[in-house]
């Protein structure tokens with residue numbers, strides 16, 4: 001399973017990248033706004049900086065909702081760097097735009113996926129990735145990880161090539177459960193990635209080894 005970091009924060013991207021386990025980055029308008037990135041030039045420059053930091057797929061989301069505008073915007077985003085993946089919302093024009101990008105050799109990430117039916121449509125359009133939002137589903141009383149398992153099963157049966165990118169991850173357990181359910185990628189906040197490191201027995205064991213090492 002690939003690991004992406006889900007942030008536009010450069011310090012956090014650097015910290016995850018320095019671990020040596022990072023395969024890519026996802027952003028969205030909310031994450032960009034949180035970092036105070038404003039205006040077209042600043043947005044494009046920020047994506048360029050991320051592409052120069054991380055050798056992997058970098059999702060950059062379109063801000064329009066009509067086919068023509070999404071295609072125009074996606075072309076500009078894709079021209080920033082070969083690793084840019086154009087992130088497109090799961091709407092009717094979004095599916096048309098994903099098909100257009102696929103036919104024109106531009107990678108896509110279909111975002112805001114909340115059902116297996118939506119996943120099938122994105123795969124049919126040839127999306128490179130599709131992003132089911134695990135945490136937001138959990139928030140509504142539905143099991144987000146179940147959706148990952150359902151989509152993974154359908155894609156195996158049908159031979160769809162689209163990669164399942166588990167998004168809206170809230171904790172380390174989500175990452176483990178998504179790995180078990182067949183996600184190809186997990187995009188995670190830094191805290192959730194670092195949370196995988198934690199076990200009290202590791203800390204106790206290391207303290208004891210270091211103490212005993214003094215007697216060696």
Ligand code: E4P
Nearest residue numbers: 006026028131136167168169
């Ligand atoms: C990433 O591609 C998604 O936009 C992101 O994971 C959404 O996460 P949230 O539900 O925590 O906002």
